[in-house]
Amino acid sequence: MNNADKKLKVALIGAGGAVSSRGRAEGFQSAGSWGLQHARIWEARPDVDFCAIVGRKAARTEEKAELFGTKAYTRIADMLEKETPDLISMCLPNQGHFEATLEVIQSGYPLLVEKPLVFSLKEADILINEAVKRNVFFAINFNHRFAKPVQLAHAAIQGGKLGELSFATWRFGGEGSSDHPHANLIETQCHGFDMLEYLCGPVESVMAEMTDKTGGGYRTLSLALRFENGAVGSLVGSYDSSYAYPDTHRVEINGSLGRCVIQDTVKKYTFHAAGNEVGESWEAGYFNDADRDFHRTFDNHIEALLQALRNGEAPPVHASAGYRALLIAEAAIQSYELGRRVRVEK
Secondary structure, three states, rough: OOOOOOOEEEEEEEOOOOOOOHHHHHOOHHHHHHHHHHHHHHHOOEEEEEEEEEEOOHHHHHHHHHHOOEEEEEEHHHHHHHHHOOOEEOOOHHHHOOOHHHHHHOOOEEEOOOOOOOHHHHHHHHHHHHHHHOOOEEOOHHOOOEEEHHHHHHHHHOOOOOOOEEEEEEEEEEEEOOOOOOOOHHHOOOOHHHHHHHHHEEEEEEEEEEEEOOOOOOOOEEEEEEEEEOEEEEEEEOOOOOOOOOEEEEEEEEOOOOOEEEEEEOOEEEEOOOOOOEEEOOOOOOOHHHHHOOOOOHHHHHHHHHHHHHHHHHOOEHHHHHHHHHHHHHHHHHHHHHHHEEEEOO
C-alpha cells in the first residue's frame, strides 16, 4: 500500500437514493444524499479506480453504477471476491450499519464507514474487537474536523493561544426523522461529541435534559458536560429546527488567554485575546469555493485518509472515535433516565 503511483481500487457500499443525471448536481447539495458525495469523490480522483457500487436493488444500483462509470453488485461477498478492492467506502441507512460493516471487517478489507458507528454499544464492541483482531484499517467519517475554521481552532488550542480552557459550547439544530427515540443524539450530535473531544479533550461526565414534546422521540436535548481537564461545557441539539437558518451551528471555546468561535462549521472562525475588543477572523475569500463548501470537508478527510492508507498508517479518524461518541450518548441517555450526572465509560 506504499506505492504512490498505484491507483487504489475503491468500492462503495450504498449510494443514497435514486438519482438521475439531471438531478445529480442537485443531489450533491442535500444532506440526505451523502452516498452521492462518496461516489462523487471516488469517481473524480485520478489516483482511484472506482471499481464498484453495491446496492440492495439491482435496477437502481445499475443506474448509479452507469452514472459513475463503475460496476454494480447486489451482494457484498460477490463484489469482494471479484474486485478485491483496496478500500471499502460505506454509506448505508443510519440504523443499517452493523451487519454490512461486520461482513467487510471479517473479510479483512480496509474500510471507511459513515457516522454513527452503530446505535448499540454491544454492536460497537463487536465491530471494534473484530477489527482489532484482524488489524483492519477502520476509519469513520467525522468530516467536521476537516473544516478550515475547525482546523484553525484546533491549531490555536494546541498552540496555547487560548491558555487553560474553561468552557466550550456546541449548538447544532436542523431537521431529521427516524423511528429511533434517540436519533438526533446518536446520529447527528455524534459530530458534536467528536468535535468537542477533538478540541477540548475527553468528556468525563454528562447531565442531560431531553424532550419529546413534538413527537417522534427525543428530538431536542440539552447536555451539561464536564471534561477530564476540569473545563465544563454544554451541547444543545435538535431536530426541531432547520438547516436553512443562518447560524444553525455554533461552537465557542473560552480559555484563560482568549476565545474562539466557529460559525456554521465552514463559514467563519474568529479569535479574540482575553480582554481585547479587536480580534482576528477567517472567512473564505471570493475565489475560495473549496473552503466555503461543507461537502468539501469530506474531500479533505479523504485526502488524509488515502495518504494514511498508502503509508500503512492508522486512519486520521479511527472508528474508535465513533465508539467514544456512542459512549457519551449512552451516558446522556442514562443521565436523563436517572435524573443525575453520569460518568462516561473509558
